[in-house]
Amino acid sequence: MTVVTRFAPSPTGMLHIGGVRTALFSWLYARRMGGKFILRVEDTDRERSTDEAVRVILEGMRWLELDADEGPYYQTQRFPRYKEVIDRLLLEGKAYRCYCTKEELDQLRAEQMARKEKPRYDGRWRDRTDSRPGVDPVIRFRNPTEGEVVVDDQVHGKVVFRNSELDDLVIARGDGTPTYNFCVVVDDMDMGVTHVIRGDDHLNNTPRQMNMLAALGAKTPSYAHVPMILGADGAKLSKRHGAVSVLQYEEEGYLPDALLNYLVRLGWSHGDQEIFTRQQMIELFDIADVNKAASAFNGEKLLWLNQQHMMRAEPAALVAYLRKQLASLGIEAGDDGLLARIIVAQRERVKTLKEMALASQYFFGEGVGIDPKAADKHLRAEGAAVLQELRGELAALETWDAAAVHGVLSAFATARGLGLGKVAQPLRVAVTGSTISPPIDLTVEMIGRGRTLSRIDAALAGSSSAAVDTPA
RNA sequence: GCUCCUUUCGUCUAGAGGCCUAGGACAUAGCCCUCUCAAGGCUGUAACACGGGUUCGAAUCCCGUAAGGAGCGCCA
Numbered sequence: 001m002t003v004v005t006r007f008a009p010s011p012t013g014m015l016h017i018g019g020v021r022t023a024l025f026s027w028l029y030a031r032r033m034g035g036k037f038i039l040r041v042e043d044t045d046r047e048r049s050t051d052e053a054v055r056v057i058l059e060g061m062r063w064l065e066l067d068a069d070e071g072p073y074y075q076t077q078r079f080p081r082y083k084e085v086i087d088r089l090l091l092e093g094k095a096y097r098c099y100c101t102k103e104e105l106d107q108l109r110a111e112q113m114a115r116k117e118k119p120r121y122d123g124r125w126r127d128r129t130d131s132r133p134g135v136d137p138v139i140r141f142r143n144p145t146e147g148e149v150v151v152d153d154q155v156h157g158k159v160v161f162r163n164s165e166l167d168d169l170v171i172a173r174g175d176g177t178p179t180y181n182f183c184v185v186v187d188d189m190d191m192g193v194t195h196v197i198r199g200d201d202h203l204n205n206t207p208r209q210m211n212m213l214a215a216l217g218a219k220t221p222s223y224a225h226v227p228m229i230l231g232a233d234g235a236k237l238s239k240r241h242g243a244v245s246v247l248q249y250e251e252e253g254y255l256p257d258a259l260l261n262y263l264v265r266l267g268w269s270h271g272d273q274e275i276f277t278r279q280q281m282i283e284l285f286d287i288a289d290v291n292k293a294a295s296a297f298n299g300e301k302l303l304w305l306n307q308q309h310m311m312r313a314e315p316a317a318l319v320a321y322l323r324k325q326l327a328s329l330g331i332e333a334g335d336d337g338l339l340a341r342i343i344v345a346q347r348e349r350v351k352t353l354k355e356m357a358l359a360s361q362y363f364f365g366e367g368v369g370i371d372p373k374a375a376d377k378h379l380r381a382e383g384a385a386v387l388q389e390l391r392g393e394l395a396a397l398e399t400w401d402a403a404a405v406h407g408v409l410s411a412f413a414t415a416r417g418l419g420l421g422k423v424a425q426p427l428r429v430a431v432t433g434s435t436i437s438p439p440i441d442l443t444v445e446m447i448g449r450g451r452t453l454s455r456i457d458a459a460l461a462g463s464s465s466a467a468v469d470t471p472a
Numbered sequence: 473g474c475u476c477c478u479u480u481c482g483u484c485u486a487g488a489g490g491c492c493u494a495g496g497a498c499a500u501a502g503c504c505c506u507c508u509c510a511a512g513g514c515u516g517u518a519a520c521a522c523g524g525g526u527u528c529g530a531a532u533c534c535c536g537u538a539a540g541g542a543g544c545g546c547c548a
Binding site: 114160 | 473474475476477478479482483484485486495496497498499506507508509510511512540541542543544545546547548
């Protein structure tokens, strides 16, 4: 039997990391088992679904490279099929029309709550054959009243529900549109889904779905209810607690593989291993190793992992991402070679590609804006004097590369009994505008002789804005 | 309220009865390295929710309690 999993997000809110983690587990499991992964958009709630949310789902999955073998399917395009199944259920007496009004149901619930009972539909239309004029009936599933349903969950083990706890749920609204719990059942059945991997907030829905599957004569899939992801403060993930669109992580300069690596470790582990390539995740992932408890999102570890992935990646593989980040700063980066060199020079000092772009602006454009505080500290009397002399030596250099620059700097420092820092910092501030950069010799090499000398001149002239053209 | 789920350092986790004086990672503190910032190395602080059992032995099994979460919609 070939494994078929699916990710079925609802476009009523933005796809966030909680959803992405579920998608990842489903995707990994399918890939690991050589199975099929389906993407299905659950948009039956036409009131609340938005095109923008659908776009984020599609765009997010593409960015993360969680490729689907089938889909995206849209439930709103399958209404005829749902109607067909509902009619069949009606015909077989496995579903019935209920003419209760919303007010009536609200009252029923209120009464039950007042009596401290579990609020549930009491089945008052279960055996009626008449109708009530003026009310568009909903269709309810006739749930068994006795016995129990055992969910043999892959992460929680056997979970038992008594049918007496379940009521007859609505499968079609008054306007005829089908509801979520029903569509899921029909879709999973029709699409041959063998493994349902979803958030454990769905565990309570599972017995109802299994009963409907049984009524339709379909085989129940294997279920795996994975724990939820909480916000950094341990509260439920919501807009106030870091539930931002997955695409925001792209904008902030995270690598897809790093985000996935972070997410896979939330609720899953493989011994003490922290860093996984996409390929390793596929090879090692197993539902049997998934935890039961919810976990809190920790942005600092994500940051660390992102840097680890940047440091391990092939520089060429990061070029396009860096180019995009630079572009959003208004910098048109030239050739890939320079970008690859920047990546190698910067990746151990920044945690995201956005930071990298921000910290690499001095590699572009002619002049550079100098941080006033840095200038105060390193370009005054002493520093200026050093720079002045250094300029001459650098200008006289025959070959312009890191080794040569380094030679000049250390000889210069030794000759004057100075620490290298006393020489490097003024130069660094002059050519980069700040006190922070990759090793000075490499930095100077990459900036080039022309710009290095002109920036020194500008710094000595005290006009840090001499040729500034780097956008803020 | 009822039903279901969960509970190891601040956070993510290892742990499937003796290997646990509870391991790793992020964060944090100190030290080393060092031209800046980092990266890297070393060291430290820090946890089995609580109470009962079962057992020669329990973080691991069972039962309670507590705390947190989910569901109980003509939402998904």
